Amino acid sequence: MRVSGAPLLIEEFVCPAQDGFPLTAQIAGDAEAPALLLLQGQANSHRWWDGLREAFECSFRTVTMDYRGTGRSRGEVGPWTTTSFAVDAAAVLDRLGVDAAVVYGASMGGRVAQMFAANHPDRVTALVLACTSPGGIHAIERSQDIRRALARASSAERLQLLHDLFYTADWPRPPQESALLGDPSMSRQEAAAHLRASDQHDAWDVLPSIAAPTLILHGQDDRMTPVDNAALLAERIPDARLQVCPRGRHGFFEEFSSHVTPAVLGFLASQVAR
Template sequence: MPHAYAPDGTALHYELCGAGEPLVLLSGQSNDRRWWDPVVEDFAAGFTVVRIDWRGTGDSDRPDSESYSTRGFADDVVAVLDDAGIDRARVYGTSMGGRVAQWLAAEHPARVERLVLGCTSPGAPHGVERGPEVRRALSQRDPAAARRALLELMYTPAWIAAQEAAGRTEFTTLGDPTMPGHARRRHLRASARHDAWDALPRIKAPTLVVHGSDDAFNPTANAPLIAGRIPGARTHLVPGARHAYFEEFASVATPLVLDFLDERPA
């Protein structure tokens, strides 16, 4: 299993699969590379896919330090690209991964060929924060109730019911269960402190902003805010989708993203 090393010495595990031009898939907060398990094969059919375990997750190091930030995570992605010998890649980041992708494209423009920002936010103070009822649901003392609340923010009730009826009990978008508490807290703080508002106009890569129309976890109103700050960016809302639109609505979202990633300059 390959590891890259960040400037501070943190070992960063990553995985390559598929064949073709490189595509980096960036996962959500407190999640490792397995966030993408339900759809990775669809992307690997046409690209060499790079998946990364954020510091604090998966098989990467888990330092208890001040090294966790969305800007710093972007530097970690650069370290992985350097280790893998990739000069330039397409980048698809969702949720916190979309926050990281904003910094990557703004501060390392030569490394990003095309950019997809999914279910993400420009950050406070300009972004739209989740409502108090969502925060209360996620902070319940009963772990099972909090997990259920997160599940229902990710997916529609009908889809959850169908999955459970089929015997499914594990979902790869609900967080890396092996994360230590300090890493989980630092991920939360890094995501909450994200503010790329002033950096977004510096993004030069062709950009697609995708969001579920019914996303309350990271409110849908953030999509036009981001697109309005990035020159030439397009927006696509997936009707009826919640936060994990890329899994539940993969039949819509994956072809949409692949078509965009495959576009060539006119």
């Protein structure tokens, strides 16, 4: 096991997807520990988990991947979906010889995690969904004002707007230091493909089939993905637990990590120990 506070050593490797697309993935932690698959938000690489994954290293072997169109996973842009991203995640676990993992997905990563858990039920031992949505006609969408503001903003304005949507005014770090606000190396075509994948997600009909013990987390003041979506997920996924973070916005799991991460670790420990 990695000693708490020791430098985190991340091993990176290339994993061909089912269609041959070169996916880049990362692992860290004890190879003998249970695998924890971390799935980040839309238009983000594995860097989303910088500063967060370390807290899990004493208990789990963390597994991340750069989604197609992010980080080092680059190739032809296609009709990507949350289901296809889940298939890519399965390919990464196959490459590592991991039969089953605990899965923690945030934002669009939560959408991908839903499809992974529904389509690969034997491969998920526990599931954590943060600041995410079931998608489709039942989802509670962000306001049109926010959509228009994001669409019309310049690059600098968009970065500041995203920062305000992710963090409260008490968060001390500037937008340029956040790992959650998008991969700046993405092309417009890649970013648009990610947006379509997230917007077209609809897991409503398959959510009741999720058999893994599930913890649903959300920020009370999330305007990117309104908190009412958490209740919808909790109602659809059998026996799911729901925790809402007071004052939390879309990046609540980072801003309030001193409370949120122990809650996740406690939930996962209770399930892995079974």
